[in-house]
Amino acid sequence: MYTPTLNLIIEIFMVLLWLTLLVLIIVLIACIIYRYRQLQVARSRIRLLEALDIEKDKLFTVIGHDLNNFVNMGHAGLQLYRSGNLSVEDQQLILDGIEEKFYTSSVTLQSLLNWGKSLFKGIAINPNTFNSTELINAELGLAGATTRGKGIKVVNSLPVNLPVYADLDHFKFIVRNLISNAVKFSRTDGTITINTSGESQEGFVVMEVTDSGVGMSLEKLQQVFFPFGASTEGTAKEKGNGIGLMLGREYARQNGGELWAESQDGKGTTFYLALRTHQHQLNFAHHSRR
Numbered sequence: 045m046y047t048p049t050l051n052l053i054i055e056i057f058m059v060l061l062w063l064t065l066l067v068l069i070i071v072l073i074a075c076i077i078y079r080y081r082q083l084q085v086a087r088s089r090i091r092l093l094e095a096l097d098i099e100k101d102k103l104f105t106v107i108g109h110d111l112n113n114f115v116n117m118g119h120a121g122l123q124l125y126r127s128g129n130l131s132v133e134d135q136q137l138i139l140d141g142i143e144e145k146f147y148t149s150s151v152t153l154q155s156l157l158n159w160g161k162s163l164f165k166g167i168a169i170n171p172n173t174f175n176s177t178e179l180i181n182a183e184l185g186l187a188g189a190t191t192r193g194k195g196i197k198v199v200n201s202l203p204v205n206l207p208v209y210a211d212l213d214h215f216k217f218i219v220r221n222l223i224s225n226a227v228k229f230s231r232t233d234g235t236i237t238i239n240t241s242g243e244s245q246e247g248f249v250v251m252e253v254t255d256s257g258v259g260m261s262l263e264k265l266q267q268v269f270f271p272f273g274a275s276t277e278g279t280a281k282e283k284g285n286g287i288g289l290m291l292g293r294e295y296a297r298q299n300g301g302e303l304w305a306e307s308q309d310g311k312g313t314t315f316y317l318a319l320r321t322h323q324h325q326l327n328f329a330h331h332s333r334r
Contacts, residue, residue: 234256
């Protein structure tokens with residue numbers, strides 16, 4: 045019968061010992077890596093919470109500023125209106141001013157609310173086909189007091205029927221912010237032009253909103269879609285926060301399109317909105333069924 049020698053037993057023991065140590069080292073390294081990753085995740089969450097806290101403070105500051113301006117102006121305007129010391133023309137000016145402030149404040153607050161909703165719930169999309177021209181005309185009607193207040197001429201050269209395939213609420217939001225932005229940076233007696241662009245591709249329609257306002261430098265143009273950046277006052281000292289344009293671009297992309305801008309300092313700005321057409325959706329559905 046074979047009996048293992050002492051040396052063989054020692055060798056086997058040493059091999060098992062080294063294997064055990066190797067396993068322990070691997071487990072230890074795995075634990076260190078796991079803990080390190082947990083620490084990284086914790087640090088990321090802390091940074092995210094700190095960033096959200098900063099954004100929250102900015103959010104409440106903007107909301108408070110806009111609501112305070114609207115309430116103060118509205119209250120003062122109504123007091124003057126009820127005083128009975130104003131002419132019919134002055135009364136109309138006050139009403140137009142309140143309506144203008146209401147429109148600009150509603151655009152800002154809607155942007156903030158939509159932005160907050162997107163942070164907590166994500167962006168929900170419900171696309172349909174609709175006539176974009178009708179909706180743009182409706183938004184221009186809502187902005188009428190604002191454009192009249194600055195003597196701005198609006199030239200709408202869109203075709204009577206311009207169907208697009210997108211989320212209706214998203215489209216309204218984008219257009220409202222583009223119009224509000226064009227009014228904000230237009231000079232008194234300036235012009236805003238809305239038209240389709242020659243850059244349209246098959247299956248897409250590109251609309252452009254052009255103002256003859258103050259324009260932007262290349263540096264500002266590169267930051268125009270970032271929220272809470274260095275805000276530029278409008279020609280009538282209007283304030284802004286950048287959320288509307290940032291969220292508008294995100295909405296455009298979620299709908300399969302894009303939003304971008306071109307500008308020259310002192311010579312105005314053009315925003316381009318590209319969206320899918322109804323025919324694009326029909327072609328996509330046809331290929332999906334094949």
